[in-house]
Amino acid sequence: MARIEISGVRHSYLRAPQSDEDYALRRIDHVWETGGAYALLGPSGCGKTSLLNIMSGLVRPTEGRILFDGRDVTDLPTERRNIAQVFQFPVIYDTMTVAENLAFPLRNRGVRDAEVGRRVDEMLAILGLADRGRQRARGLSAEDKQKISLGRGLIRSDVNAILFDEPLTVIDPLMKWELRTQLRQLHQRLGHTMVYVTHDQTEALTFADQVVVMHEGMIVQVGTPADLFERPQHTFVGYFIGSPGMNVLPVRADGDGLSAGGVRLDPSPLSLSTEGRLEAGVRPEHVRLGREGAPARLLRVDDLGRRRIARLDLSGVMLLAALPEGSEIPSDPCVTFEPGMVHLYRDSWRVSGERLP
Amino acid sequence: MKPVNQKAWLLVAPVLALVAFSAVIPLMTVVNYSVQDTFGANQFFWAGTVWYEQVLASERFWNALGRNLVFSFIILLIEIPLGVFIALNMPKKGPGVAACLVLMALPLLIPWNVVGTIWQVFGRVDIGLLGSSLALAGVDYNYVQDPVDAWVTLIVMDVWHWTSLVALLAYAGLVSIPDAFYQAARIDGASGWAVFRFVQAPKMARVLTIAVLLRFMDSFMIYTEPFVVTGGGPGNSTTFLSIDLVQMAVGQFDLGPAAAMSIIYFLIILLFSWVFYAVMTRHDDEGAKGGQS
């Protein structure tokens, strides 16, 4: 296992990149600590797969270095980096049995037969496939195949990190739960460094201790699931995490302080300079509907089973509010925001209270 | 619903008629000849299985069949590995792909009789480029007189003509393998041979079965090449079943034995095709099981 350091990495698929737009990765500096469970979250095209491939050595970055425990591996090929990877679609060796599949990476590295047998048995038990060892791997279900792909990584004693590239894409929702929970338990038990790439916030947040959110070739925030939800550093994080995403409202400054959509932001940081584009972010979960506050027009209510989503017109701005199952929504509601849960953004980046001038 | 169905039958009718004329009726005629004897003047007598017994007892038939099998075996032994080897070394992307594909397809586009003529001239010791240069180099090469040289010429011809078909089929199998498989194999530390053995070969197996089937049937029915180049000689060294058949039917006008022989010939091909078909569908079954569970 190793600490993986990504230092000043930029990458472009063009031969002669000119501007920032030509870079799939604009500049990445990040450290994956030993034994951490990380998620790399972002929409398609944000550069997350490029970053993963750079770590595994399938792609060489245009600029910057990759260090494993301080050792520069930028020029090392995949097979010498001791990385394991689980792909979107299960990769199994059709002609082999389940046990042979698991033994393959060991045999390639010349591990002795007795040792191979011992470790394969151990891994079959860990994956819950003990009774399937002699079965042909091609006949298995998608989730079992994915387990084998993972097992081929876990079985090696020399693995620095295990990378997952949207591994649950082809798995049914209910099986996703099962596999995700197993994955998490495997991490707790075996303690490998794991990096899980996905566009699905549920997968990212439930799997990882630390989530790395990427947007347009940059890392916009690294934090725990709670951090990302409660203190999004960028409006993109607010939008991308949470379902529905955070409301972003234009902020008006007048003599008395700041307001968004007619709702006074309290306590107003009066000394805040009003340069740049100021916006307020408030999660639908933190919008209160009642008899007091700024009046709003109720446009629509969607009942989603365990939650109700109200769509409101708040002084010309669209606002979403999420309320628990069965809660009453007044027909002409007034809006307030939960204290301490409104964030201020200048040019999309969060302005934290402590750093105000 | 019903009128739609009948319309469909109408559409198929011309094809059925064509197949009847081109395959079924001639085949029945041949079956007819094979159990009859004639003394000319369109007078036929029932002969039973006499011709079949005669053919099966003749050394000439077994020799020709032996030649056919040896020829097909050698052809497959060379063309399949060579085709796979070429496919493995063809570029997977980039501008080279199109050029490679066209180059590979060229020999396939040349009509068979032309191929025969090309090689017949090419190999001639007096005026052929190959023949004369070999002669100059001091190699004693003459396909008209030496049976080994004749065989070598026929095999080289067939390999030159058809290896690219195998290569193209194998290539089609190769490009359908997702990148993730290669990446996973690299991560698992697989050697080049292991990648071939466990990733590429299994994925190519299906198309290769088809390639083997096509090449076997085609080489087993070989006619034009020996007919144009060697005419079955020297001696009987390149007299394959088809050549023998034509000599018997057209040259000697022994319709009965020729018909019996062609029926046997037909059955042999049918048998091999069936074996291949069985092997291939067994593959399919396994694949289907894998996909379902």
Place this chain on the structure above:
Amino acid sequence: MLELQDVSFRNGGEVHIHPTSLSLSPGEINVLLGPTGSGKTSLMRLMAGLDRPASGRLLFRGADVTGVPVRRRNVAMVYQQFINYPTWTVRRNIASPLQVRGVSRDEIDEAVARAARLLGLTHLLDRLPTQLSGGQQQRVALARAIVRKADLVLLDEPLANLDYKLREELREELPALFRDAGSVVVYATTEPAEALLLGGRTATLSEGRITQFGPTLEVYRTPASLSSAHTFSDPPLNVLAVRNEGGRPFPDNEIPEIACRLGLTPAGRTTLAFRPHHLRRGEGSQDAHRFEVEVVSSEIMGSESYIHVALGPVRWVMLVEGVYAPAPGERLQVSLDARSAMFFSEAGLALSGAKAE
């Protein structure tokens, strides 16, 4: 109005669809919800006329259309894969079904402009599909389905290959898109959350049978069978086998009696089922079912947390608002409100009073 009367489908001796009767009306989305292989696609193929049913009849607006091939019906289909004509511009792609029909130029232009506006494609009309993102490509396919004003629109997991956030947005737009077209719209999905977002009516499917059909929320709240409840639950449904003999209910399992105090349950052997968010911390009200469970692991989603718990050999998931991560091994006192408990007979059918709310 599309009506299926005892329609069944077999292929090679295997039953894909058991005799099914279903009546679908225009104006709202009809969702087919079920895991992979439950028969969603088979059923759609029957509706479209791509396959001929083994038995039963299909009626469209009262007329028998059984066996009428797809090209003589006015059916539009959108698939999971983005299918567009790669060499045609977006404009021509959208216009193609009308051009085939020989509609006048002006009418085509108007229809294309309207569909493009609805789906936000106006600025992309002159591009080629390959120059678009996945989400945009799928919008083009949807626009094509809209312009042809089909009698029947079949959407087979159209959003499955899209990013999570994009899916969320398109899902919200979809019901409105087809609302006024007068088409019967059928939408297949594996995800319960998707069915809830789309609203309309939902049919739950399991192993080639429709287990329930009705307004989406009703199916969600009052499942007619255990199978339907399982299908319509993400996170997975929690269940407990219960026995009530002589008015004293106890779990039908190796669970220490002290860990489980059940409230009112029907007599005999039944299955108690409930949704993860209905399991609450604490004692609950007087008539609540109470359990002492052991924490297995927890997953934090930011706004909410999933706690995996064990009650003897039984595994449950608990969904709690906010950030909450008890340590594995910790014992928790939890309760289930009597109104949220659902009971099913041994045959898996809902028992009266089995309601979610």
